[in-house]
Amino acid sequence: MVKPRRCLAQHWLKSENALNNLIKAACCELDQDIILEIGPGTGILTRRLLPLVKFLVGVELDKDLCKLLVNKLGKKENFLLLQGDFLSLDISSTLVNLSICQQPNKVVANIPYNITGPIIEKLLGRISQPNKQPYELIILLIQKEVAQRLVAEPGSRNCGALTVKVQYLAECKMIASVPAEAFYPKPKVDSAIVSLYPRKICKPANNPKQLEALVKLGFRTKRKMLRNNLQSVIERDHLIKLLEHLQINPHARAEDLSLQQWIKLSNKIC
Template sequence: MTTSKKISQQSSFRPRKQFGQHWLKDETVLDRIILAAELEKGDRILEIGPGTGALTTRLLSQVSALVAVEIDRDLCKKLVYKYGDRDNFLLVQEDFLKWDLESLLERFSKFQQPNKVVANIPYNITGPILEKLLGKIATPASQQYQCIVLLVQKEVGERLVAVPGTKAFGALSIRVQYLASCELICDVPARAFYPRPKVDSVVIKLRPRAIANPANNPRQLETLIKLGFASRRKMLRNNLKSLIALQDLNQLLEQLNFNPQCRAEDLTLDNWIRLSNNFDCMK
């Protein structure tokens, strides 16, 4: 979601539903986002969807370089008017999901290789944005940020930080937690926005990192996770039986000291990696 420092229903620029625009009007939440980013003067920030610039204003005063990516042409005109004379500001009018960050920034040495992401993103493309920033289990993103602070839909944020055995824990939890540590910073009620969305939100913080004990075959791990969570009501062995004989799968679960009646959400990230690493031995 994009932001605005102070917005009212009489604003001359109305949020556009096609871009998932809701203006964040809560100053306290904006401050919490900035605090979570642990900004330093030498930071180079990537902001996705700067909107009318409330978060942008706070960022520009504290960092050496800010790359803002905005798809809305009319908003871009306003941003140029407000920040066009700032030598630490670079605005890109582009769809973030289609933008080749590394190639474009080759021409702008000061803005190359942003080390942090701070953004209020459109909720309808949260998944693709996370994948572009972090990559996949089998193909982690080449650009590894120090931290990523995002405002996301509460349901999604709870899934990102969920622990095994809970309703929110799922395939997204495993995939993201394999690539980054996840922390919930604060809740953001729907009333903090204009227009008011139908859902509450949260601020989350991700710290991309290389996992200590990675899977031997990351692509296989991705496949197991996808199939394992395909039907949450089924036991794990029933979801995976298309890949391996049920007798062999039961034997593997026993060897790993897993409950033979476990479901996908019962396994920790480490359990999933162990399952993947031993899976080929039973085929």
């Protein structure tokens, strides 16, 4: 029997309700969808997805779990298991090298808490460098605190740099909360299912690299007003006038700005 490894932040989902919510959110289409599952673990979600999709690619780091998955699901014609670290694996090139021409169009996964940020960045890209081949839909089961940051509204205490970066690249929605009791072993925090719909910004930043840097700098010290955090890139009095011109409160903090206000501010700072 394979046991969860703390060093890999393994918490295996056991809740039928959570599994049903994940599958429902994925809106699977049998003849069309090729799913990427990051960290299939024991295969509890994989088994439910396989009858609903055209093909499923699983990426699992744990060699012992890979053996378990091969024994359980290795004979399924629409299942391919890749052993390796998702963060360093080039999925597209690997599939091409295996003579699999079709690429995943959706992601459905229960991902490790400790690498949530890097995984989301690899799936979506960055403000300055979006994913050139975006997925149609990304469904993730993640720590609830992070989920709340992804969907946060301007002015919310949950709004941070991650909020702006992800919302620039995708429409984010909270699907359902998942209690700690839904996992084995039980984590110390609750989780949530979120959906990310990658999108093209109607009015993107003129200089995405500058916007990315500005957001990072703006949220560097959340308790400080924006005019203080940005002093290194724009003179304080000039910034106050610029904020007033953009109808932004001169006393605003970074979390008070909407995505569009961040874009407008970046565009005005030359």
